[in-house]
Amino acid sequence: MSTVAQSEQNHHDHHAAKGFKRWLYTTNHKDIGSLYLIFSLTMFLIGGAMAMVIRAELFQPGLQLVDPHFFNQMTTVHGLIMVFGAVMPAFTGLANWMVPMMIGAPDMALPRMNNWSFWILPFAFAILLMSLFMEGGGPAFGWTFYAPLSTTYSNDNTALFVFAVHIMGISSIMGAINVIVTIVNLRAPGMTWMKLPLFVWTWLITAFLLIAVMPVLAGAVTMVLTDKYFGTSFFDAAGGGDPVMFQHIFWFFGHPEVYIMILPAFGIISTIIPTFSRKKLFGYASMVYATSSIALLSFIVWAHHMFTTGMPLAGELFFMYATMLISVPTGVKVFNWVATMWRGSISFEVPMLFSIAFIVLFTLGGFSGLMLAITPADFQYHDTYFVVAHFHYVLVTGAIFSIMAGAYYWLPKWTGHMYNERLAKLHFWLSLVSVNVLFFPMHFVGLAGMPRRIPDYALQFADFNALISIGGFAFGLSQLLFVAVVYKCAKGGAAVPDKVWDGAEGLEWEVPSPAPYHTFSTPPEVK
């Protein structure tokens, strides 16, 4: 404790500039963390609004609201915004806030670069959104931008998409380098590797994945650019290339990317479950090993997205087996969480509620993932709403729920106020029910044969789609409650002690709430 008080005195040298300059010029990990989180929430609302357009059009058969070309733009930009604009920045924001605090560091290792990696993001999305309003419209080829739909057959604005993705990639890489270097180099004395909080561990591994695969995405968009505008034929058989090669390059990035969106979530859940079970995390070491195995395996499973592309049999078999294998380490994580709860002293605060929902619903999404991994069955599931159901379970009730859990968990630490418990509980229960009304029936329409990325569908899918849309609107409206809770909590509320949750462990609970602007300028002692 003394370290913190002392550091407050020692800090003569800088104070935050006032007004908007504080946010534009900041080098403070907490400010930047907040910027990331606010940006992510904004993007979630914009991407969500696009999902609402999709759901409104799909409410009943026939074309009512939007034309198919615009529908495809909505699908594409919804996917891009949610993945690159909502989930990834939210995790980066949490890392910015929590990693230095958790390891007893003064800040991130490279504070100015930290600011840069944040501020290029809003510009990247401005470019992406801008193209929606230009003649020809925005990208309409799915977030996976398969060639040649994204090359020869795309509209002229594709170049803007390409450069927007480049910037997102640069931002992610810089952010990831910062996280790794901070963790490797700025741990407080005594914070040995096997004492690192799991959130820090999972982020370390995530950052490694980011640096490994974002450049490959950059390569993919670059080839799309030259194929479209400069006459190369990477993805054109007439010149000796292959459209399927695009998919290999894309998914070499794309599959690790989906684990980038879930590993930090595992870290958050592994932090919250022990707190509210008042019991140490079960199997800490195996959690670290499981996370690493998932990350390593993620490099050799990419072609499970491509079973129908006509790969040779041996390839199909290899990728099926490798993909199935990922269930093992993921299972270890699930079992460890359950074992942590077992014979604990459990209470059900909102972060815990979200975490429990995460475990159940993520596992459900994992099961459907396993089903997709079975190649012969995937021939039937592929590119149907069954896949859409799968990835929304792992992304919305997985990644997004974990982010909500983390936000509720640390909000009191960030603001010094307790959030409004009643509203938060309401938010949870409404979300829980509506999200299942929204995504569960997607399994059924998918199995019954409804393809994804279509603006209109056959009559037998009508009832379920209406139900899905209703669930969608309800879930969307429920999220406005979250905005309200966060806003109220930032503005005021009951003051909280340093250690907000009685079962919590870790350095972040030893500093005052709200956490001081500079946390540790001399390192704390870790026993």
Place this chain on the structure above:
Amino acid sequence: MNKYLSVVSAFLLTTPLFSYGNSAFNMREGVTDISQNVYQLHMTIFLICCAIGVVVFAVMFWAMIYHRKSKGAQPAQFHESTKVEILWTAIPFVILVAMAVPATKTLIAMEDVSKADLTIKVTGSQWKWHYEYMGHDVDFYSVLSTPRAQIDDLEEKSENYLLEVDKPLVIPTDKKVRFLMTSDDVIHSWWVPDFAVKKDANPGFINEAWTRVNEEGIYRGQCAELCGKDHGFMPIVVDARSPEAFEHWLTNAKQQKLEAAAASVALLDQTLSKDELMQTGEQVYMAYCAACHQPTGMGLPGVFPAVKGSPIVLGEVKDHIDIILHGKPGTAMQAFAKQLSIKEIAGVVTYKRNSWGNDLDQVIQPSEVQARIDANKEAGK
């Protein structure tokens, strides 16, 4: 908390029940041996997952109910056990191996395209399917036949809304039919759920798949890979007939093809009325061109150019005919020489030159189109 428990357990316990049989909740069993294998595989894995889920969540909910702080539960101190860790690594692994065995068998059977009785080349193009019976000199395009008015909610939707085409693919039952999938433009994917066949149609490459249908009937599917604006509007309809009925149909189709060729030749000496050409033209335009250039002729700015007021449409007739015959390589404008008869091309050219305020008051005859085709051939196009 109990409420939560009961909702979730009701959910978990009843979902397997929903999903049996050919209900709206589940995968179709289909009409081939393979599709039934796939269905079995799907159910096996699904039930295993349900079983694992029930066990894991039962333990978790037990803890949530009985190890609650509000019930005075004191936390235990254990937090490690190599024995259990090994156990719950090994058991899932064994389960996975058990799943992989039948999956591998089915997959190997699906990929065996040898010894086919009939080979059909399937070509996707924006947004229709082209079927070619290899070695039989029969080929045709298959296009969505649902009227535009139904899609726009102006008319009652028919039973097979969006799942109906002008000319279905006809195949024999009880014969191994091999498909060669390819594409003229972007990637499409040919999918008929009842056969458990879904294979991407990649431009420049040929993928193979096969089926052997056990029952006669009409089977419907859809394109399953995002292929641009009208990806949702390129259905597949397969009409499986007994081998005899199929042979009969095939002979007929060949006959019709010869007759159509003869009719084309006959057209060369005729002069058709403007009304007739406009009528043909409108039909063709709506079926083949309106998807991109829109019924209004306005196109989609930045994506598909307008044909209303277009310099090519209003310019020289030969350029206009040429772009329809050969398309424009490297763009979405495809070649229609194979798809449309000379009468249809003459019609659509006439129609475009006299609609939406394009008023050239010109009539283009089939013979002029044929003349252009011959001229291009000589020029080596």
Place this chain on the structure above:
Amino acid sequence: MEKYEQYYVPEQSHWPIVGAVAMFLIAVGAGLTVMQLSSDVGYGQYVLYAGLIILFYMLFGWIKNVIHESQTGLYSAQMDRSFRQSMSWFIFSEVMFFGAFFGALFYARVLSVPWLGGAGNNAMTNEVLWPTFEAVWPLLSTPAGETTQAMGWQGLPLINTLILLTSSVTLHFAHVAIEQDQRAKVKLFLGATVALGCIFLALQVLEYMHAYADLDLTLQAGIYGNTFYMLTGFHGVHVTLGTILLLIVLLRLFKGHFTAKQHFAFQAAAWYWHFVDVVWLCLFVFVYVL
């Protein structure tokens, strides 16, 4: 765990946001330039130039700041480690970027071109779609019938390889020298390295001219030309960047910067140079020789 030192956290800085604006303009400008390639309007390039100018302004200012901080002794050994680690990870990301293009090259050579020629499960691809196509590498005649000639490895490429290898050696000598504080020697060897970099680039330009003029080997010449230009081209860009970095380091040496112990910028530029070298070796083997 080593002793924890006072870690310098820089004050607020306006350089990052300037850099962000620069990136925005560069992206929009590059996008518009590319989109306007085939039309008469062409304001995109001006946006691009504006972005680049702001970017250089930012880099100049930011680096000046950093150098100043470094010279006034604000940096600790721990921070030096942070910088070094960051640089290594950055280089790793570059490796992966090249990996994507090498991946494309291998895919084309090992899979797609043979498949188009009927290998594997693609007998029908060749028979039905490309009956006259024969799979050979280098792909001198594409399935569509475009023809070109292959770039041999014995002439300029071999010379260039030797030049780059030599430059790696001279740079290594410079590094050894700086650690022994022999400044004159450092300047000599570093100068030689920069000169070799420039010669390499000049020869590369000659090679491209030869390819376009004599061999018909263009960027549009099918997958062989595509991979050739993308790999050598991006490598060339990296050599250019590396040369500039080394040049800056050289100029700083003349201003008396760096000590035998603290020379992160030198080290970073050197690492970068060696990385670029290794990429060339892979290129030489897989693009030219094999």
